[in-house]
Amino acid sequence: MGEDIKLMKGNEAIAEAAIRIGVDGYFGYPITPQSEVMETLMAKQPWDTTGMVVLQAESEIASINMLYGGGGCGKKVMTSSSSPGISLMQEGLTYLAGAEVPCLVVNVVRGGPGLGTIQPAQSDYFQAVKGGGHGDYSLIVLAPASVQEMADHVKLGFDLAFKYRNPVMILSDGVIGQMMEKVVLPSAKSRWTEEEIKELNPWATLGKPKTRERNVITSLKLQSDEMEEHNHKLQAKYQRMKEEEVLFEEFNCADAQYLIVAYGSSSRVCQKTVEIARDKGIKLGLLRPITLFPFPSDRIYELAQQVKGILSVEMSAGQMVEDVRLSVNGKVPVYHYGRLGGMVPSPSEVLKAVDEKLIGG
Amino acid sequence: MKEEIIIAGFGGQGVLSMGKILAYSGIMQNLEVSWMPSYGPEMRGGTANVTVILSDTRISSPILHEYDTAIILNQQSLDKFEQQIKPGGCLIYDSNGITHHPTRKDINVYRVDAAEEAVKMNSTKTFNMIVLGAYLKVKPVVVMENVLNGLKKSLPERHHHLIPINEKAIERGMQIVNQI
Incomplete structure (x- = not known):
């Protein structure tokens, strides 16, 4: 057996993969059936190794807005939650999509509506795929079917998030989150340096040098014609995703x-x-x-x-x-x-x- | 080869860790494995179960409703899972606390008095390894060497000094299992 094959839960695979691919920050709030994501991160203490920040926020609403801040700085930031918590994040998600801020959100879906049950369900499809928040926006939504894909989709998710400057959601559920299977984790990469972020993400708000105009991250455009133009730009982006990113x-x-x-x-x-x-x-x-x-x-x-x-x-x-x-x-x-x-x-x-x-x- | 197993008993009996050791042993034998726990509002003393699949081909559904083997460690689980064993399949159970014994005639029933034996061995914590031994005697799906490697992988290093006593328990389970 290769040393690299591990047996772990889907939730643990998310956390392990996040550390290995060089995620800069995780901000979350515990909820079953995904609590192992933050538990694993806290146990691994990546702040001592890769410098990754792991923070238990005061709520899901705080978590998603921390992604707005971190993602706006061009950092790889993520959160995870389960259905009721993801509902709380919908305002933040539409702002992130509107302001074109890349980030990764993991939803380990449980039965609803309301507080529902902690058992697995797929009843958040509409919320994930059709919006959930207000306005004409789309998330890129990935649906892993194995523990291996839980790990793989963290990398894929960030690749797509930064390619399109768009939030990506991993739509999983209690089965995939809680089950253990064999997994080969992605190869370890260090986090982006400040210079790399500036080069790769020239839109990031990392302080204004004299050589360029200021970068603005916002979803607010008070002039309707500007807002329509912005919407057309977003729609063109979603169209490009439909042409280039379909996986099955x-x-x-x-x-x-x-x-x-x-x-x-x-x-x-x-x-x-x-x-x-x-x-x-x-x-x-x-x-x-x-x-x-x-x-x-x-x-x-x-x-x-x-x-x-x-x-x-x-x-x-x-x-x-x-x-x-x-x-x-x-x-x-x-x-x-x-x-x-x-x-x-x-x-x-x-x-x-x-x-x-x-x-x- | 494909072996679909349910292990069910009380929380605290080591049901989940027994499944995990079995799954790790499967990995050591280059098998595909899945380990799917019941993760309801379980607690010590409540019921707990885990579905383990070992296969030499890709595993489709990790959740099953019928099994090749059921390893049953309390009455509630016997009542729940006896009917979900495939015809010709295996039921291995510990009779400790069982008042209504299995009734099916179209399956192979084995009994292992593991709880009693664990007390005799003065090591109640190895109860689940005695049960694992009984299972491996009935269904030698993984070889002992790989089970021991699986134990090593599955236990944190600070517990590795306990491997010999676990090995002894597995061997004891192999000796005391009886077909009914």
Whole structure:
């Protein structure tokens, strides 16, 4: 066994990866099922090694606004929370998106609405993908389905956040956060120096030299025409993400007659459903979106030309199913199957839904 | 090879750490592994369980509703999981505190009186390792060398002096497990 293979929880992988890729600051407030993120960071004490700041803020609202400050200085900053805490952060997130401040926000989703339950759910899809805060903005939303991807998406998230000057969200859930799997952590990198930040992020507010105009980080433009122009710039950026950053994974899609679309922990359950179905001779495939925004609409549209029907499986009352329907545009029927409030569907239960809704339907 | 296991008992019995040691042993044997705990509002004395999967191919769902093997350490867990064992699968249980014994005829049932044995060995904390030994006797999915390496990986270094006593407990579990 290679020394680099570790066994750890998804939440721990987030923390370990953050230290290793040279994140400058973590600001958070504890909430189940993601508390191991800050616990791990505090135990590792990276302030003594990489110089990374780890701070338990007084609230989620404080955390997200600390990201505004740190990200505005061109630093790699992140927070993590779970559903109710992420709701508290929505004002901050729309300001970060409006002011084009890069940062990483991890949501280890639990069942809602309200205080809900601490068990896993996927009912924050709309909030993550369709806004959540006010105004026309989008987060880049990544949906890891394994502990390895929890670690990988920290790096990917920061790469995208700085490429587009946009907040990135990792939309995980209690299953991926709490389970342990094998993981190979990213190679260690030191944090950016002040000089590197100035060179890589010339927009960062690190003090004004005489050689240039001052940098301004704001989402406020009181003149409507300026604000419209700013909005068009943001929309062009989101369009570019749709063209360049879509990620997905396919299982047994090549000859599929029926298709499941599922992300995160649901996609793991559905992978097993596909295995069982294939054993029974049912030509079932699975498409797993890795980016939820931008959504793999084009590939789903292509597959709709081939399959007889699509089932969106989510631990929600049916949220991503709307994006699947928009992608398919009426070409084939699209159904939803889900469990709510912290319940995880079983692979055979999903197969029953495939049988009833897709094959029988 | 794919082995899907549920380990269930009281919080504090070492259910989660036993699963972790098994998972680490799997890694040492170059297997794919997953370890999914019940993480509800558990506490010492409440119920706790963990699903461990060892496989030589990529693992799909880490959450299962039927198992190849159930390792059961209290009555509540026996009541809950006996029906979720695949036909032909294995049930290994400690009879300590069990009033309603397993009834299924289409599975292989093994009994290990680990709690009793741990008291005899004057080492109640190695209870879970006796159970692990019983499991490894019934299902030798990982070799002993890899289990010991897994123990080393899973225990913090300050506890490494406890490895010999854990090894002894595993061996004892292998000796005292009985098919019913």
